[in-house]
Amino acid sequence: MALFKPKEILNIYTDFDGEKYLKDGFKAILLDVDNTIAIPDTGTCDEKAEAFINNLKSLGFKVVIFSNNNTSRVKMFIRDLDVDYYSFALKPLPFSYLNIAKKLNVKPSEIIVMGDQLLTDILGANLSGCYGIYCKKLQEKDSTWTSINRKIENIIWRFIK
Numbered sequence: 001m002a003l004f005k006p007k008e009i010l011n012i013y014t015d016f017d018g019e020k021y022l023k024d025g026f027k028a029i030l031l032d033v034d035n036t037i038a039i040p041d042t043g044t045c046d047e048k049a050e051a052f053i054n055n056l057k058s059l060g061f062k063v064v065i066f067s068n069n070n071t072s073r074v075k076m077f078i079r080d081l082d083v084d085y086y087s088f089a090l091k092p093l094p095f096s097y098l099n100i101a102k103k104l105n106v107k108p109s110e111i112i113v114m115g116d117q118l119l120t121d122i123l124g125a126n127l128s129g130c131y132g133i134y135c136k137k138l139q140e141k142d143s144t145w146t147s148i149n150r151k152i153e154n155i156i157w158r159f160i161k
């Protein structure tokens, strides 16, 4: 069960204090999209998410939008935002996390992963040696596939809380 356990839990992604993590030596941030920083499947990058991402970049973080969703969905989210992305990430498989670490030339231990799912975002972070921060989902309703994961996740929470 330890593999499902996030290092930290946030009520919402905007609670993330970038400067603190910069001091701790983190260099990159992988951001999940659906129900972490956008409404699942349809949400575009609103002003709040845009300001958040731009702030992380201006602090000096390497930021990657990191989603299991398809490329057209991720591009719909990014719109004209200037940020790297990685779609079809196959989270929780560690290989995409490690791939990004290599590309960015940072160690997995220097990477923060923010996401709303234990079974994908956080498990993958733990498997690859990244620092997983669980963000509570933005809205109650999940996509169909995620709602299956969510049932399993609710059972896991009982063990790791």
Ligand SMILES: [Mg+2]
Pocket: 032, 033, 034, 035, 036, 115, 116, 117
């Ligand atoms: Mg998500």
